[in-house]
Amino acid sequence: MSDRLIIFDTTLRDGEQSPGASMTKDEKIRIAKQLERMRVDVIEAGFAASSNGDFEAIRAIAANVKTSVVCSLARANELDIARAADALKPANRSRIHTFIATSALHMEKKLRMTPEQVYEQARLAVRLARNFTDDVEFSPEDSSRSDMDFLCRVLEAVIDEGANTINIPDTVGYAVPEGYAALIRQLRQRIPNSDRAVFSAHCHDDLGMAVANSLAAVKSGGARQIECAINGLGERAGNAALEEVVMAVKTRRDYFGLEIGIDTTQIVETSQLVSEITGFVVQPNKAVVGANAFAHTSGIHQDGVLKARDTYEIMRAEDVGWSASRIVLGKLSGRNAFRQRLQELGLPLGSESELDTAFVRFKALADRKTTVSDDALLALARECGIVGTHGARSS
Structure with missing residues (x-):
């Protein structure tokens, strides 16, 4: 089995x-283009048959993206697949991603098709897609609630x-x-030709487990592609967050043992671009890309980080595109963090008693304001008779 993990981004779809x-x-x-700079393996650019706007966007992306695979979603029917193929014509590397539901609930209530009809439509859709590209992905929609025997039968046929x-x-x-990991593992074990396909995870976050499910699929299920989106965007509660998946695999390479091709230093820039365009603000405590993801406010944590960053940081802020981690001065800060910030502002203290006096004043200020800005810190220093590079030091 390959030790490389394919990152399939579905932010645009x-x-x-x-x-x-x-x-x-x-x-x-x-x-x-930013996803390409980040070296995403597959960019799902849209659903060509859903609208003329989506069709044109896919075609434009296919013409502009040179290294990543450009993909279009298509229902398992001739019209959708032909439309996807047409939109993808300018692409250097293209993929058609076709799907049909396989759960009893979806087949009966939504599709109003028999299992045999679904089986035939899935098989014929993949055969048709192969006429346009050698790279075809198939998804049995609602697979986690599908009958295992039927699922195996459909997947064996589409791989054939x-x-x-x-x-x-x-x-x-x-x-x-x-x-979820057991489902993928069983499918790979039971389907005779499963070794001819890469298995992929596509998880939604309705119960808050999209990333955990995706990583379990990789570690225990043998999946080698994860479908995810920047900032966890997606239908309802969203998809697995690309930034969390990627940094989990990179940070815990000792556990996952997988290689990824992503340039992680582009993650924050990509997150901010998607947030700016969609208007969806990233919550401050969001893993990896949140404003507070590398910020330290507790005095105990600040002291540890100032002595050795890895005491409280499992990854470097710079590795995902932040300039550095941040020490945030506030009511929970300790003496060492206070001293460090004064020195960074060019305000070295002449004695421990001077530091003690200023620190007591700082804590009183912080108790009222919670966090203390650099301007407030400079004003406090002046009140205490401490002036550094911002002015001549008092005697």
Whole structure:
């Protein structure tokens, strides 16, 4: 089995399904080019048959992106697949991602098709897609609630027809890590030709487990592609967050043992671009890309980080595109962090008693303001008779 993990980004397709996250063609091109700079393996640019706007955006992205694979989603029917193929014509490397639901609930209530009809449509859709590209992905929608025997039968057939990526979507965010990993592992074990396809995880976050499910699929299930979105955008509660998946695999390489091709220093810039375009603000405590992800306010933590960063930082802020981690002075800060910040501001203290006096004044200020800005710190220093590089030091 390969030790390389494929990162499939669906920000421009599933991410755009977040209510209010619609993007223009030009905005999609900007994001796609940034995803390419980040070295994303596969960019799912949209759903060509859904609208003329999506078709044109996919075509423009296909013409502008040179290194990443450009992908279009398509239902398992002739019209959708032909439309996707047409939109992808300018691409250097293209993929058609076709899907049909396989759970009893979806087949009966939504598709109003028999299992045999779904089986035939899935098989024929992949055969048709292979006429346009050698790179075909198939997804059995709502697979985590599908009958195992039927799922195996469908997937064996589509692999025989030439699908080389098999995506197992947890469409409604129903799965839990152990069960989802077991599902993919069992599929790989039971399907005779499973070794001819890369298995992929596509998880939604309805129960807050999209990233955990995706990583379990890789570690215990044998999946080698994860479908994710910047900032966890996506339908309803969203998808697995690309930044969390990537940094988990990179930071815990000792556990996962996988290589990824992502330039992680582009993560923050990409997150901020997507946030700016969609208007979806990234919560401050969001892992990796949140404003507080590398900020330290506790005095105990600040003291540790000032002595050795790895006491409280498992990854470097610079590795994901932040300039550095931050010490935030406030009511929880300790003496060492206070001293360090004064020195950074060019305000070295002449004696420990001077520091003690200033620190007591600082704590009283912090208790009222919670956090203390540099301007407030400079004003406090002047009140205490301490003037450094911002002015002549008093005697």
